[in-house]
Amino acid sequence: EVQLVESGGGLVKPGESLRLSCAASGFTFNDAWMSWVRQAPGKGLDWVGRIRSKTDGGTTDYAAPVKGRFTISRDDSKNTLYLQMNSLKTEDTAVYYCATDGGSNWGQGTLVTVSS
Amino acid sequence: QSALTQPASVSGSPGQSITISCTGTSSDVGAYNHVSWFQQHPGKAPKLMIFDVSNRPSGVSDRFSGSKSGNTASLTISGLQAEDEADYYCNSYTTSSTRVFGGGTKLTVL
Numbered sequence: 001e002v003q004l005v006e007s008g009g010g011l012v013k014p015g016e017s018l019r020l021s022c023a024a025s026g027f028t029f030n031d032a033w034m035s036w037v038r039q040a041p042g043k044g045l046d047w048v049g050r051i052r053s054k055t056d057g058g059t060t061d062y063a064a065p066v067k068g069r070f071t072i073s074r075d076d077s078k079n080t081l082y083l084q085m086n087s088l089k090t091e092d093t094a095v096y097y098c099a100t101d102g103g104s105n106w107g108q109g110t111l112v113t114v115s116s
Numbered sequence: 117q118s119a120l121t122q123p124a125s126v127s128g129s130p131g132q133s134i135t136i137s138c139t140g141t142s143s144d145v146g147a148y149n150h151v152s153w154f155q156q157h158p159g160k161a162p163k164l165m166i167f168d169v170s171n172r173p174s175g176v177s178d179r180f181s182g183s184k185s186g187n188t189a190s191l192t193i194s195g196l197q198a199e200d201e202a203d204y205y206c207n208s209y210t211t212s213s214t215r216v217f218g219g220g221t222k223l224t225v226l
Binding site: 035037044045046047049050061062063097099102103104106107108109 | 119152154156161162163164167173203205207212213214215216217218219220
């Protein structure tokens, strides 16, 4: 059974940093392209970014609002995906989901609140 | 990249069919056959219902179907059931190698 479990969410102040993790199991993680998607309270889904598999270059793509502030990485030895979020803004407040890039599998999400 | 355009809400009675549209541009919906549809119930993670315009993942009811014409994709749900009441989002790959979601459509089963 495929499982994606996010962790690391919490309350931070504007300008601070936070790192989210996503532990994967039940599939060949190192072959998977992985994405982060967020959802602000009461709002729609918002694509954050993606990381390709190492065999496909391990490169990343980001949505414009987070480019330069967020970094996606992976540790295939730990079957774990990461989202490093720097210079956080109040508008980054959302539930953050990790998902396989095509959207077949999603985690339960972790809430990030950016507030002073 | 602007969000794809979906109607804010649609409704239908049990047994009826409804269609949700998703309008983008030649840089996303119109560029590739990589349009997906997701269903999301309140408080739950999204669920993939359609991928690559018209393909259903294993386990998804054949009451759900997808199509595309030009820059507009569509999701049709036939034989509406109470459990279909949810939010639906389209998603497309873009020419910038990113993905973009639609604003979401709330489906109400009357």
